Amino acid sequence: xxxxxxxxxxxxxxxxxxxxxxxxxxxxxxxxxxxxxxxxxxxxxxxxxxxxxxxxxxxxxxxxxxxxxxxxxxxxxxxxxxxxxxxxxxxxxxxxxxxxxxxxxxxxxxxxxxxxxxxxxxxxxxxxxxxxxxxxxxxxxxxxxxxxxxxxxxxxxxxxxxxxxxxxxxxxxxxxxxxxxxxxxxxxxxxxxxxxxxxxxxxxxxxxxxxxxxxxxxxxxxxxxxxxxxxxxxxxxxxxxxxxxxxxxxxxxxxxxxxxxxxxxxxxxxxxxxxxxxxxxxxxxxxxxxxxxxxxxxxxxxxxxxxxxxxxxxxxxxxxxxxxxxxxxxxxxxxxxxxxxxxxxxxxxxxxxxxxxxxxxxxxxxxxxxxxxxxxxxxxxxxxxxxxxxxxxxxxxxxxxxxxxxxxxxxxxxxxxxxxxxxxxxxxxxxxxxxxxxxxxxxxxx
Amino acid sequence: xxxxxxxxxxxxxxxxxxxxxxxxxxxxxxxxxxxxxxxxxxxxxxxxxxxxxxxxxxxxxxxxxxxxxxxx
Amino acid sequence: xxxxxxxxxxxxxxxxxxxxxxxxxxxxxxxxxxxxxxxxxxxxxxxxxxxxxxxxxxxxxxxxxxxxxxxxxxxxxxxxxxxxxxxxxxxxxxxxxxxxxxxxxxxxxxxxxxxxxxxxxxxxxxxxxxxxx
Amino acid sequence: xxxxxxxxxxxxxxxxxxxxxxxxxxxxxxxxxxxxxxxxxxxxxxxxxxxxxxxxxxxxxxxxxxxxxxxxxxxxxxxxxxxxxxxxxxxxxxxxxxxxxxxxxxxxxxxxxxxxxxxxxxxxxxxxxxxxxxxxxxxxxxxxxxxxxxxxxxxxxxxxxxxxxxxxxxxxxxxxxxxxxxxxxxxxxxxxxxxxxxxxxxxxxxxxxxxxxxxxxxxxxxxxxxxxxxxxxxxxxxxxxxxxxxxxxxxxxxxxxxxxxxxxxxxxxxxxxxxxxxxxxxxxxxxxxxxxxxxxxxxx
Numbered sequence: 023x024x025x026x027x028x029x030x031x032x033x034x035x036x037x038x039x040x041x042x043x044x045x046x047x048x049x050x051x052x053x054x055x056x057x058x059x060x061x062x063x064x065x066x067x068x069x070x071x072x073x074x075x076x077x078x079x080x081x082x083x084x085x086x087x088x089x090x091x092x093x094x095x096x097x098x099x100x101x102x103x104x105x106x107x108x109x110x111x112x113x114x115x116x117x118x119x120x121x122x123x124x125x126x127x128x129x130x131x132x133x134x135x136x137x138x139x140x141x142x143x144x145x146x147x148x149x150x151x152x153x154x155x156x157x158x159x160x161x162x163x164x165x166x167x168x169x170x171x172x173x174x175x176x177x178x179x180x181x182x183x184x185x186x187x188x189x190x191x192x193x194x195x196x197x198x199x200x201x202x203x204x205x206x207x208x209x210x211x212x213x214x215x216x217x218x219x220x221x222x223x224x225x226x227x228x229x230x231x232x233x234x235x236x237x238x239x240x241x242x243x244x245x246x247x248x249x250x251x252x253x254x255x256x257x258x259x260x261x262x263x264x265x266x267x268x269x270x271x272x273x274x275x276x277x278x279x280x281x282x283x284x285x286x287x288x289x290x291x292x293x294x295x296x297x298x299x300x301x302x303x304x305x306x307x308x309x310x311x312x313x314x315x316x317x318x319x320x321x322x323x324x325x326x327x328x329x330x331x332x333x334x335x336x337x338x339x340x341x342x343x344x345x346x347x348x349x350x351x352x353x354x355x356x357x358x359x360x361x362x363x364x365x366x367x368x369x370x371x372x373x374x375x376x377x378x379x380x381x382x383x384x385x386x387x388x389x390x391x392x393x394x395x396x397x398x399x400x401x402x403x404x405x406x407x408x409x410x411x412x413x414x415x416x417x418x419x420x421x422x423x424x425x426x427x428x429x430x431x432x433x434x435x436x437x438x439x440x441x442x443x444x445x446x447x448x449x450x451x452x453x454x455x456x457x458x459x460x461x462x463x464x465x466x467x468x
Numbered sequence: 469x470x471x472x473x474x475x476x477x478x479x480x481x482x483x484x485x486x487x488x489x490x491x492x493x494x495x496x497x498x499x500x501x502x503x504x505x506x507x508x509x510x511x512x513x514x515x516x517x518x519x520x521x522x523x524x525x526x527x528x529x530x531x532x533x534x535x536x537x538x539x540x
Numbered sequence: 541x542x543x544x545x546x547x548x549x550x551x552x553x554x555x556x557x558x559x560x561x562x563x564x565x566x567x568x569x570x571x572x573x574x575x576x577x578x579x580x581x582x583x584x585x586x587x588x589x590x591x592x593x594x595x596x597x598x599x600x601x602x603x604x605x606x607x608x609x610x611x612x613x614x615x616x617x618x619x620x621x622x623x624x625x626x627x628x629x630x631x632x633x634x635x636x637x638x639x640x641x642x643x644x645x646x647x648x649x650x651x652x653x654x655x656x657x658x659x660x661x662x663x664x665x666x667x668x669x670x671x672x673x
Numbered sequence: 674x675x676x677x678x679x680x681x682x683x684x685x686x687x688x689x690x691x692x693x694x695x696x697x698x699x700x701x702x703x704x705x706x707x708x709x710x711x712x713x714x715x716x717x718x719x720x721x722x723x724x725x726x727x728x729x730x731x732x733x734x735x736x737x738x739x740x741x742x743x744x745x746x747x748x749x750x751x752x753x754x755x756x757x758x759x760x761x762x763x764x765x766x767x768x769x770x771x772x773x774x775x776x777x778x779x780x781x782x783x784x785x786x787x788x789x790x791x792x793x794x795x796x797x798x799x800x801x802x803x804x805x806x807x808x809x810x811x812x813x814x815x816x817x818x819x820x821x822x823x824x825x826x827x828x829x830x831x832x833x834x835x836x837x838x839x840x841x842x843x844x845x846x847x848x849x850x851x852x853x854x855x856x857x858x859x860x861x862x863x864x865x866x867x868x869x870x871x872x873x874x875x876x877x878x879x880x881x882x883x884x885x886x887x888x889x890x891x892x893x894x895x896x897x898x899x900x901x902x903x904x905x906x907x908x909x910x911x912x913x914x915x916x917x918x919x920x921x922x923x924x925x926x927x928x929x930x931x932x933x934x935x936x937x938x939x940x941x942x943x944x945x946x947x948x949x950x951x952x953x954x955x956x957x958x959x960x961x962x963x964x965x966x967x968x969x970x971x972x973x
Binding site: 072 | 489490491492493495496497498499501503504506508509510511512514515518519520523524525526527528529530531532
Binding site: 098099100168199200 | 652
């Protein structure tokens with residue numbers, strides 16, 4: 023009101039408005055006449071990070087539309103409550119595990135109540151993959167003493183055929199003028215798997231439609247993770263971190279939908295079969311995969327962040343080895359490049375390489391004794407991957423952060439020569455994967 | 469077992485050099501910046517952990533990463 | 541008031557709360573309102589608050605002060621000479637210096653939960669304990 | 674507002690109708706007229722009003738060290754955090770600065786260092802005026818509620834509105850304490866809590882040029898009166914009479930300002946500000962006043 027009157031008094035050169043403006047201003051002045059004690063500004067108490075995100079593989083394979091939010095409620099004295107929510111909508115096809123053939127193949131769907139025929143020369147994909155996943159996390163951070171920080175959290179996630187429940191705790195202690203932080207954490211989880219039609223018995227054959235005699239119902243696995251780490255401030259511009267993590271899984275570690283082809287020992291082609299008359303069923307011999315019931319992983323992770331006159335280099339390397347004989351190397355490089363005071367561009371390069379698990383097979387051989395374990399899962403195979411992309415971020419007028427990230431992820435693998443038999447050599451046996459990642463993020467406080 | 473021993477030795481080695489490293493408390497202006505935090509963008513990190521957990525044989529390392537889904 | 545040195549001898553006879561802070565220090569955002577309140581409460585009873593800024597660039601400090609205004613005295617120590625002299629290990633750090641010029645209490649960090657304790661140390665140094673009854 | 678501290682006590686006198694409480698504050702004689710039945714009730718109300726006048730004086734006097742004005746004026750360019758009340762006054766001063774096209778300026782007090790309105794003929798040189806003018810200008814400071822940052826050599830002085838504000842504030846306090854009609858008069862700036870009960874209106878005398886002679890009586894039933902201009906403060910040079918109203922934009926006294934302007938308005942602050950703005954308009958004071966809704970009495 024006062025402002026409007028001032029504007030009018032100015033622009034119209036009509037001085038009558040001065041007394042109106044003055045009356046309003048006086049009202050404001052006397053309205054809260056008596057002094058009140060100084061009250062300084064409150065800090066915003068919630069920090070909210072949100073992201074909408076798309077992950078899409080080409081060739082009609084997996085698409086994931088996802089939204090994710092992490093809300094931090096800041097309490098005084100560094101106590102923080104963190105709540106996380108993620109919702110994923112997954113669709114698309116995943117490799118079933120069967121090899122390509124020069125003839126059409128008919129496979130029973132994972133549910134066991136229908137079949138699907140794959141044209142000659144094509145990769146048998148399982149396209150019944152469709153799921154909504156909802157994940158919740160909660161975490162409480164609490165300092166104790168002047169140099170220690172304690173964290174405790176829980177996680178829950180549910181999808182159609184899967185339930186995960188986890189608990190975790192972590193302590194950190196500062197030394198050396200807070201330049202050194204040692205931390206140790208432990209997490210336990212129990213995951214319950216309940217696929218449609220029930221879990222198939224490992225190494226049982228793919229059966230005709232309606233025959234669920236090889237199904238076991240549900241199963242579960244337990245996971246124990248332990249992480250110990252140290253982070254160290256090296257200089258005003260450099261901080262480094264090193265972690266060792268141990269992870270032990272015990273229980274049902276198979277992919278219940280993944281199969282192997284039973285191939286001829288000479289040609290390598292899958293052995294054909296004929297379902298009984300009047301019954302729909304597989305056109306060839308396939309069996310469900312079988313993995314060990316335990317897995318122990320060790321990871322060594324190092325990260326360095328280096329500040330160079332406004333630019334930040336974030337480099338990390340991870341080495342992982344496990345008792346399935348998989349070794350992997352991961353290098354992550356991010357370079358944050360400020361563009362003026364409120365924008366930045368951050369190119370990202372990730373390089374990944376792993377060798378195959380000791381029980382990785384392209385197919386099994388008809389008539390030969392079954393190995394102890396076997397899986398055709400490409401994720402247990404021998405492959406390299408590269409991620410290349412960039413993030414562009416800016417501050418909104420209300421001082422919130424927005425960013426857009428676009429990245430390409432490409433996997434290219436190969437099957438070791440000793441696993442290839444006969445005609446398999448002439449076909450591309452590894453399902454290459456190309457994916458696009460697009461993420462939009464918004465971060466605000468209130 | 470062997471790898472555990474090596475890693476423990478590396479950690480100890482890293483730590484023995486700690487006392488001489490670091491900055492004074494008033495020299496943390498750069499280190500206090502958001503972009504210099506080791507986990508500067510937790511949402512992006514969680515998304516990446518989730519993607520790579522479901523597409524590769526390795527997961528985690530930085531913290532308790534990935535996991536919690538039937539995608540692997 | 542914007543000098544870079546504090547003559548504590550000149551302040552003898554007052555109780556001095558000497559606080560070391562920097563613009564990027566998160567707990568300092570909470571210690572400033574508290575120091576404002578303490579200043580209004582005890583300034584006329586002989587308390588002098590001196591907040592020593594340790595930013596290299598005083599423009600950063602000024603931006604902080606626009607958001608978290610100070611009712612008390614700010615001193616700039618960009619080379620951290622005072623900080624070294626007082627052996628600061630944590631930001632913020634504060635010292636309560638008695639009327640005789642001797643330091644009577646030292647607080648590393650600032651915790652809202654411990655405000656009463658900080659205030660009690662000031663009250664004790666001012667010799668005002670009887671007022672708390 | 675004065676550097677001398679007069680004794681802080683009150684006196685009560687019986688009038689034909691009601692009581693007159695008297696005390697000194699802000700360099701002026703202050704009065705409370707009330708229609709209380711008993712002396713002790715009148716004393717109680719006078720104590721309330723005096724306490725408020727002294728509080729405002731202590732808090733905003735530019736002569737006292739340690740108060741908010743002193744903190745601002747000695748901050749040496751540092752931002753100063755102020756309390757809500759001071760912030761309200763600074764917001765108000767900021768609005769006035771806008772409304773008056775920079776002629777009402779609470780940083781203009783330093784101009785008194787070169788201008789002495791003691792009735793003598795000593796005029797400062799233009800050079801002296803320019804030097805002091807460099808230290809005047811509200812917009813040279815930065816007011817972002819609740820923080821004021823003033824360039825190191827500048828000062829503020831709320832004397833131009835402190836008295837009127839104190840009158841309004843005292844009236845608010847009285848209204849909260851009593852239904853008894855009262856008139857609060859701080860050195861000629863006054864307001865009433867309501868119409869008197871024992872007669873038609875409060876009669877207020879407006880002082881003329883000749884000291885002590887009330888040459889005009891105003892009947893006031895509600896609201897406030899304030900007067901700008903001071904018959905006793907001027908410079909005489911070669912027959913020109915320089916008023917003590919200084920224009921902060923030029924550093925010189927406003928030409929052809931009226932001797933005094935009295936304005937009636939809802940509140941003392943409004944009345945005081947309109948009369949002040951009118952004085953600053955100099956020869957155009959009446960033109961300005963005619964444009965306002967308020968009643969006025971202008972003396973040339």
